[in-house]
Amino acid sequence: MKQDSCRRCGNELQVNRKCDICNKENQFYCDECGxxxxxxxxxxxxMNGLKTTSITN
Structure with a gap:
């Protein structure tokens, strides 16, 4: 799922967010161009989030 380089400038992307459920990277950003x-x-x-939500509600 990780993208190695920025589509705009080619620099390496950094992790911006991680999944709340599995804690794997799911969004990236570039320090150079934003x-x-x-x-x-x-x-x-x-699917796990939907199951959890429907069980607790």
Missing amino acids: YETIEQIHFECM
Whole structure:
């Protein structure tokens, strides 16, 4: 899921966010130009989140 380089300037991307459920990287940013990737949602984590939400409500 990690993108190694920025699509705008080519510099290495840094981790911006991690998944609340599995703690894997799911969004990245570039220190050089400020480019930020869209947040990627893991299908398995989304399904686990829905199960947890429906059980607690």
